[in-house]
Amino acid sequence: MAGILYLIPAPLDENLAQIEHIPEATLQIARTLTHFVVEHAKTARAYLKKVETALPLQQLSLQTLNKHTQDNELAALLQPLLDGTNVGLLSEAGCPAVADPGAQLVALAHRHNIKVVPLVGPSSILLAVMGSGLNGQRFSFQGYLPANNDDRTKTLKQLEIYSRQNKETILFIETPYRNQAMLDSLLSSLNPATRLCIAVDLTCPEEQIRTLTVGEWKKQSAPAFHKRPALFLFLAN
Amino acid sequence: MAGILYLIPAPLDENLAQIEHIPEATLQIARTLTHFVVEHAKTARAYLKKVETALPLQQLSLQTLNKHTQDNELAALLQPLLDGTNVGLLSEAGCPAVADPGAQLVALAHRHNIKVVPLVGPSSILLAVMGSGLNGQRFSFQGYLPANNDDRTKTLKQLEIYSRQNKETILFIETPYRNQAMLDSLLSSLNPATRLCIAVDLTCPEEQIRTLTVGEWKKQSAPAFHKRPALFLFLAN
Numbered sequence: 308m309a310g311i312l313y314l315i316p317a318p319l320d321e322n323l324a325q326i327e328h329i330p331e332a333t334l335q336i337a338r339t340l341t342h343f344v345v346e347h348a349k350t351a352r353a354y355l356k357k358v359e360t361a362l363p364l365q366q367l368s369l370q371t372l373n374k375h376t377q378d379n380e381l382a383a384l385l386q387p388l389l390d391g392t393n394v395g396l397l398s399e400a401g402c403p404a405v406a407d408p409g410a411q412l413v414a415l416a417h418r419h420n421i422k423v424v425p426l427v428g429p430s431s432i433l434l435a436v437m438g439s440g441l442n443g444q445r446f447s448f449q450g451y452l453p454a455n456n457d458d459r460t461k462t463l464k465q466l467e468i469y470s471r472q473n474k475e476t477i478l479f480i481e482t483p484y485r486n487q488a489m490l491d492s493l494l495s496s497l498n499p500a501t502r503l504c505i506a507v508d509l510t511c512p513e514e515q516i517r518t519l520t521v522g523e524w525k526k527q528s529a530p531a532f533h534k535r536p537a538l539f540l541f542l543a544n
Numbered sequence: 545m546a547g548i549l550y551l552i553p554a555p556l557d558e559n560l561a562q563i564e565h566i567p568e569a570t571l572q573i574a575r576t577l578t579h580f581v582v583e584h585a586k587t588a589r590a591y592l593k594k595v596e597t598a599l600p601l602q603q604l605s606l607q608t609l610n611k612h613t614q615d616n617e618l619a620a621l622l623q624p625l626l627d628g629t630n631v632g633l634l635s636e637a638g639c640p641a642v643a644d645p646g647a648q649l650v651a652l653a654h655r656h657n658i659k660v661v662p663l664v665g666p667s668s669i670l671l672a673v674m675g676s677g678l679n680g681q682r683f684s685f686q687g688y689l690p691a692n693n694d695d696r697t698k699t700l701k702q703l704e705i706y707s708r709q710n711k712e713t714i715l716f717i718e719t720p721y722r723n724q725a726m727l728d729s730l731l732s733s734l735n736p737a738t739r740l741c742i743a744v745d746l747t748c749p750e751e752q753i754r755t756l757t758v759g760e761w762k763k764q765s766a767p768a769f770h771k772r773p774a775l776f777l778f779l780a781n
Contacts, residue, residue, distance in 0.1 A: 314674045327569040328664045332562070332747075405673055405680035413677030417741075417755040425674035427565045427747065429664045436642055437551045437662035440650030443642035447684030447712065475684065504654075510569075510664065518654040 310388040312416045315395045316402045316428020323354040333426040342368045346399040402430045431509045435538040438516040439504035446476035463496040471543035478540040486532045497521045504540040507532045547625040549653045552632045553639045553665020556747045560591040570663040577632040579605045639667045672775040675753040676741035683713035700733040708780035715777040723769045734758045741777040744769045
């Protein structure tokens with residue numbers, strides 16, 4: 308009988324220390340596992356230490372799946388499942404298979420009729436939608452926008468039209484050291500009446516979530532978000 | 545000093561009994577609160593009983609915010625926050641202010657510079673994206689699609705084109721007794737190569753998550769999803 312692929316969320320803080328944000332039901336399953344597929348072994352070990360797995364840390368099998376993993380390496384990651392072993396998929400922070408390479412393994416598991424069980428835990432994407440007060444009935448996560456200034460401006464203007472036509476909240480992330488550049492692009496590209504939310508350091512003591520119109524943001528100082536994990540959300544009206 | 549608006553997720557099962565899916569950090573804050581804004585008082589009370597609030601259930605203030613709430617009634621819901629009392633916003637199941645009317649109160653809180661703190665908990669939307677193996681780098685939640693057959697077919701075909709062009713996973717919900725009708729529409733509207741995930745009863749013992757191509761689904765029997773909460777996700781290629 309094949310194993311089950313469990314998708315195990317991790318805390319959002321950089322030390323993965325906030326185990327109190329992981330539900331007991333998730334921890335209970337994670338503790339029983341002996342095989343994990345992880346994005347980075349070092350941070351995964353720090354998290355699994357907090358989880359207190361039944362098996363000692365050094366006896367766990369940790370395989371890596373990240374953006375450098377080739378398609379032909381995925382079969383080896385699936386093998387323990389085919390052999391009947393349950394496997395836990397971990398992301399660097401937050402929910403695996405969302406905004407990370409883990410979805411490839413989940414897709415392969417489905418093709419082999421392996422049972423996939425996503426477990427409850429923190430997602431900065433979902434927390435940002437909740438906290439923004441923007442439309443939560445329709446929203447889209449766009450990953451990273453183009454880094455090039457002209458392309459980014461063009462994309463933002465297109466997304467703003469789409470948001471207005473569909474009453475859809477648009478959200479995306481940015482490499483933390485580029486947060487100020489992204490805010491500059493947003494303020495120069497979007498309509499002053501468009502509502503813009505910036506969500507920084509979600510679930511952490513320094514958490515900031517602020518929704519203002521673009522016109523209001525222009526009169527405000529930027530949030531303290533340099534090199535901090537941030538999400539940007541907007542809804543055009 | 546103004547109060548804080550906490551957004552408190554609830555379990556996804558119909559009895560709101562799965563308190564083990566709510567992280568300790570969320571429970572700790574929920575227990576301290578005396579004022580709640582809820583979608584339905586009866587189910588909220590059942591959940592708050594499980595939460596074990598510090599104040600006895602009958603002494604809690606429960607105000608209702610649902611789809612019948614008028615804009616001019618929102619100010620009264622905000623008042624305790626302006627008066628300095630922390631308030632918990634609860635949804636019927638899952639995360640408040642996502643696919644429910646709670647976002648209106650969050651938006652009003654932002655306009656009054658009230659601090660908004662979203663707490664971690666179950667979201668069927670995010671669990672479905674994780675479990676689908678479809679693209680988690682770009683996805684959009686579309687709420688409910690049109691109920692009328694012709695409109696729905698037209699919308700599905702438009703969304704499929706958008707999904708193909710943008711490599712974006714499309715997800716939506718349906719009124720549970722219409723799940724079979726939705727599946728029929730999907731199978732007759734979408735390209736056979738489009739991958740379709742159906743996620744039913746998430747976090748519950750009866751959970752089913754299956755991703756197949758539309759062509760494969762046509763040869764399969766439908767999942768046991770009549771009158772069960774289900775999400776539909778697809779990604780065109």
